Amino acid sequence: MKRLARRFLSGLCAVAAAAVMHAAPALSEDAIKRGPVTNLPIPRYVSLKASKANVRRGPSLTHRIDWIFKRRNMPLVVTAEHGHWRRVQDIEGAGGWVHYSLLSGSRTVIVTADMLPLNMRAEADTAMVAQLELGVVAELQKCSPDWCRISAGGYKGWVQKDNIWGVAADEIRD
CATH class of the missing domain: 2.30.30.40 (SH3 Domains)
Structure with a gap:
């Protein structure tokens, strides 16, 4: 009886491992539709x-x-x-x-925070070029993991990515 149970569990583990191995490529292909x-x-x-x-x-x-x-x-x-x-x-x-x-x-983005600082560099403690009102539409230029360079009303600068809509959270643009 123990031998039969071991074979069953061994077979079940092999089936589960095969299912996981076959599912992994499908998940990566489905990630980008x-x-x-x-x-x-x-x-x-x-x-x-x-x-x-x-x-x-x-x-x-x-x-x-x-x-x-x-x-x-x-x-x-x-x-x-x-x-x-x-x-x-x-x-x-x-x-x-x-x-x-x-x-x-x-590509354009909409500002989602009122009086959003438009910074000279992609750093919080740099000089502010301008402040953008809530709802401003700006041209999207570059993005790092946390910051995006945008242009609006003749001003260019960097804003934190989580304060704009129109760019994916993990998107990077050069």
Whole structure:
């Protein structure tokens, strides 16, 4: 009986080890999902190219317009693709389907903290270039693990990454 139990446990351990080994590659492949149309990562950040964009319930002109984005350069996150359409969300989580021609790969961010210091260098104790109000849209330039260099209103400088929306927490840009 003990021998049978050992064989069963030995077999069970082998099956579990094989399952873990086969699951590991699948997890790493699933970690970066790609859009079926563009083969670009999903989700990914983009910006609104147009000053007015209809946001539709589905990916075609026959679908109802739910609302209209009216802020040029607003950062959005692409969550799905279908033909010439991209499902996007804004900072508040509102979204829908937008035609790809209304979107740009140029990266922008929204300031999420009021009177955010724009520093000369990526350090908290450096000289402040300007202060940015809550909701300001800025051009994204570079990012280190904790800081991003942005440009807004003719000013350029560094802000802490957790005070802006439109860039992934682990994203690094040169």
